[in-house]
Structure formats: C-alpha cells, structure tokens
Amino acid sequence: EVQLLESGGGLVQPGGSLRLSCIASGFTSSTYTMTWVRQAPGKGLDWVSTSDYSGGTYYADSVKGRFTISRDNAKNTLYLQMNSLRAEDTAIYYCARGRGCSGGTCYFDYWGQGNMVTVSS
Amino acid sequence: DIQMTQSPSSLSASVGDRVTITCRASQSVANCLNWYQQKPGEAPKLLIYAASSFQSGVPSRFSGSGYGTDFTLTISSLQPEDFATYYCQQSYRTPPTFGQGTNLEIK
Numbered sequence: 551e552v553q554l555l556e557s558g559g560g561l562v563q564p565g566g567s568l569r570l571s572c573i574a575s576g577f578t579s580s581t582y583t584m585t586w587v588r589q590a591p592g593k594g595l596d597w598v599s600t601s602d603y604s605g606g607t608y609y610a611d612s613v614k615g616r617f618t619i620s621r622d623n624a625k626n627t628l629y630l631q632m633n634s635l636r637a638e639d640t641a642i643y644y645c646a647r648g649r650g651c652s653g654g655t656c657y658f659d660y661w662g663q664g665n666m667v668t669v670s671s
Numbered sequence: 672d673i674q675m676t677q678s679p680s681s682l683s684a685s686v687g688d689r690v691t692i693t694c695r696a697s698q699s700v701a702n703c704l705n706w707y708q709q710k711p712g713e714a715p716k717l718l719i720y721a722a723s724s725f726q727s728g729v730p731s732r733f734s735g736s737g738y739g740t741d742f743t744l745t746i747s748s749l750q751p752e753d754f755a756t757y758y759c760q761q762s763y764r765t766p767p768t769f770g771q772g773t774n775l776e777i778k
Contacts, residue, residue, distance in 0.1 A: 644715070
C-alpha cells in the first residue's frame, strides 16, 4: 500500500527555519517525481516545489531562494528545507507523488496527511 | 502561469442530484486537466486525470470531459459522501496550478 507520512512542522518565528520530511512506503520514491503542495488556512491548494526522478528541481516564485527540496533515496524520504519563513508561509504542507509528469508538472495520485507550519511571533 | 477558474465557487445540491462543475484555463492545456476531491481535515484525493481518465477506485458516478480550455466534472447522482470541495489542476506547464475550488454543500 502506498503511503506518505510527513513530519517536522510546528510553530516558528518569522525569519526562522524548519525542515519537513516525507517518508514514502509501498513504492520506491527515487523512481518518481515528488512534490510539495501547501494550503493556507481556509484557502485553496498551491504548488510549492517539485523534485523529479532525474534530479531536477522546481520552485514556486514565492519560495524560490528560501526553500530547498531534496531527497534521501536510501531512506525513501523527501525533504523541504524552509528558511527565512514569513507569516504568509503559514499552511498545511502536503507531499504528493507525481504521475504523468512533464518537467516540473504532474498530476498527483497519492498525498500525505499534511503537516501544519505556523509562522508567528 | 496558467490561471484556472472554476465555477461555481459554491453549490448547494441534494442527494440524488446531477451536478456539473466547470473549470476554465487561461490558455490551452490540451487534456492535461485533473480533478481532486477534498473533505474537511483530509488530504486531497485524485478523482480524474487527463481530463477523463478515472483514478482507480473512484465510483463511476464521477466523470470528466473537455479539451483545450474548457472542462467539466459531473457527478451523475450525488451521494452523502460526495459533499466536499473539488479542485481542478492543470499539468500541462510548470508551475502546476489549481482552480480556487468548488464547495459542494448539502441543500
């Protein structure tokens, strides 16, 4: 059974850092494009970043230069390092598995349960 | 970026009704259009990909159609578990973009 389990969220002050993790099970994540999508409270879905299976990385303009996506294939784990956090980064962060991908865009067939990140003083 | 616009933003319907949600892209996305369902407190769930292909396990009352810029998601006979928010998403060009969502409520 495919599962994605996120961790690492929490409360952080503006300007601070957090690292999210997403452990995949039931499939080998190194052979898939993996993505982070976020959802601000009461709002819609926003793409954050994608790591494709060949090593390419893609970022939304709103996080470029502040967030870094990476993988540890031995651990079947996807990461999102978030630096210089702002109040507007407050959201539930989901990791998702990509299918039918072209460059940095795919549709997403499996999603984690989500992890809340709150940026506030 | 490709803008995705859904209509309506909210919809009230009854069990057994036929419901259609529309998604329009700001430029052609060919058939690279996907639909998700999200219930409160849960992650989104893929329903339809490539405009009209069913994700495994999705009930046959859900169907998708369209090509280019105009797409529809139809639920043929609403069931109680279908009341949720629905999102369209284009996977034609980076960045992938979502519609604003359609909140389907019980009348």
